[in-house]
Amino acid sequence: MPRQDPKDPVLATNRKAFHDYTVLDRFEAGIQLVGTEVKSCRARAIQLQEGFVKIEKNQALLYNVHIAAYDFGNRFNHQTRQVRRLLLHKREILKLSQWLNTKGGTLIPLKFYLHKGLVKVEIAYCQGKTHADQRETLRKRETEREMQRFVRK
Secondary structure, eight states, rough: OOOEEEEEEEEEHHHHHHHHHHEEEEEEEOOOOHHHHHHHHHTTTTTTOEEEEETTTTEEESOOOOEETTOGGGGOOOTOOOOOEEEHHHHHHHHHHHHHHHTOOEEEEEEEETTTTEEEEEEEEEEEEEHHHHHHHHHHHHHHHHHHHHHOO
């Protein structure tokens, strides 16, 4: 496993989201964590692949994100797949809930990162891609690679 750069602010990314969804808009959100969760995040022990965001009772909640148990947390350790509250402004939550009610999209976490010592989450309003759309993006990416190879030669 390659060594992680300690100065790199990105803790985890959801690469599968770009394959399965079309990203329409992005938001930065804080996340309410306990101490051992923060330590696990800094150790980059996060899995975002199955994560999603729901709006319930005017709060944004993050589901199915796995933050591994901290090795030295003993009895004060956290649950690995618990529901976590996202910290957004009220107008942002209202905007997201309106989008979810009308346009049929979903909210997906794209990455966890550090900003001024705090753990932040980049969430995106996305719409699912069909299988044909996924193939089309792969074709575009492949043709761009071939063009780059041709330009280098």
